Amino acid sequence: MRLERSKEWWLARARQEGDAAVGAGLLAANPAVEQHGLEAQPAPAEETRIAFGRFVNLMRRRRGYSVEQLAEAACLEASELLVIEEDRHYVPQLRTVFELARTFEVPQQRLLQLAGLAVANDDGLRKEAVRFAARSESMQRLTSEESSALEAFVAVLSEQGPKRAR
Amino acid sequence: MVDVSTIYLVDGATGSEVRAELRDSIEDAQLVDWQLKWRPAHDALIRELIQKGVSRQQWPQSSHWDWRRKAAQVQGLLAFRGFCVLADGETQGMAQVELTKSARAPVQAGKPIVYIEYLEAAPWNSPELGRAPRYRGVGTALLSAAIALSVEEGFKGRIGLHSLPQAEDFYRRRGMVDLGPDPDPGHQHLRYFEMTAEQARAFLTEE
Known part of the structure; x- marks a missing residue:
């Protein structure tokens, strides 16, 4: 025509x-x-939310992934990952956190708490999250300080997770 | 056989004319552009909105589905009759039409129409964030194509469509009849618009 x-x-x-x-x-x-x-969820503590975004950002960069590549690896939408990394007010979907826990090989329950989707009733995680967020800067390349902050935080997540999550 | 018409768009930044193509088909190249250019441009827009601290209420309106489902549907466009606008070697907009629906507006109820199942401009031509679209006229070109097809099919230019909320003014200003929110829940309350034969004639008139 x-x-x-x-x-x-x-x-x-x-x-x-x-x-x-x-x-x-x-x-x-x-x-x-x-x-x-977003409305239904109790607002998670600001500091754990900052830590969650920072955590995703650093874990992604440690693996040398672009946002797109992480989205691919975790079967997630790049647009949601962008928001997670950059908007601390954003509460991710449950499935998203599960996929990230699987991809990054950290305990689901702890990551849920960090993301504000499960109540973290232990002060330890909050403190560690604050420490982690304060030690890491969101920069182009992972500095050795960021690396060690990340290592330490992954260790905290993994060690404390199974015991305290119950 | 794809028919190609020469059309003109307006450059959003300079206001100058831009030669473009209206093609009466959606082909692989469009799906590739959608995947490799439209989606990343949309992601970049979301990133910009976040950085500018734009509240989520003012984000582009969106649907319930996720990108995987949308991508699957866009892939499916190859199977239908469609149009696209090409400029600058890139897909600037796409539309898919259906020829089996009937009119609802009282003056033409029951008569065959060209139903626009889908019409979208590339994200960089969309006015979100209040910045000028790269090209103006993409939506009008696709709408014109649907009307012209309706004439060719013997439907006298009658067309129908469900407008996205942010586009309702555009279709009202084109003189289409607003038949209100569709009662069928499958349309998520989008308002249904129709163009009558008379309106179509006026639309296509060469001044």
Whole structure:
């Protein structure tokens, strides 16, 4: 099917369109990051949320993954990973945390607490999370300080997890 | 056989004219662009919104599904009749149409229409964040194509579509009849719009 119209015809209509959004049909809606349970969840302590984003960021970079590559490896959406790393107010989905725990080989329950999806009723994790967040900077490359902060935190997650999670 | 029409868009930054192609098919190249360009551009937009501290309520409206499901549906577009707009070697917009639906507006109820199942402009042509689209006119070009197809099919230019909430004004301004939120839950309350034969004639008139 051809549609022959003058240049002026097209330009006049393009100018009329201006800055309008034009999407039609459900398929045109983009899945943004879901706000799954944002209201329903009790707000997790700010510091553990910072630590969760930082943790994901550092673990990803330690493996030399881009956000896309981590998304691929963990069967997750890159857009959600971006939000996790950069928005400390974001509460991730349950499945996301499970996939990250699996990918990074850390206990699910502890990561859930860190992400604010399970109540961390031990002060130890919160303290460690604060320490970790304070020691690590979100920079291009993993510095040796970040590396050791990360190592130490992974150790804390792994050692304390099974015992205290119950 | 893909028919190619020459169309013109407007450069969002300079206001100058841009020669583009309207093609009456969606092909592999579009799906590749969608995967490798549209999605990363959307992710970049989300990243920018976060960095600017834009509250989530003001983010682009979105649907319940995840990207995997959307990707699967986009892959499926190859099987349907569709259109795309190409400029700068890139897919600037896509639409998929269906020819088996009937009109709902009282003046033409029951008559065949071209139903626009899907119409989307590339993220860089979308006005989110208040920045100028790279190209203006992509949506209008796709809409024009659907109307022209309707004429060619003997449907006299009648078309129908479900508008995304942020696009309702665009379709109202094009003179389409707003038939309100669709009662069918499958459409997630999107408003249904229809263009009558008369409106289509006015739309396609060469001034």
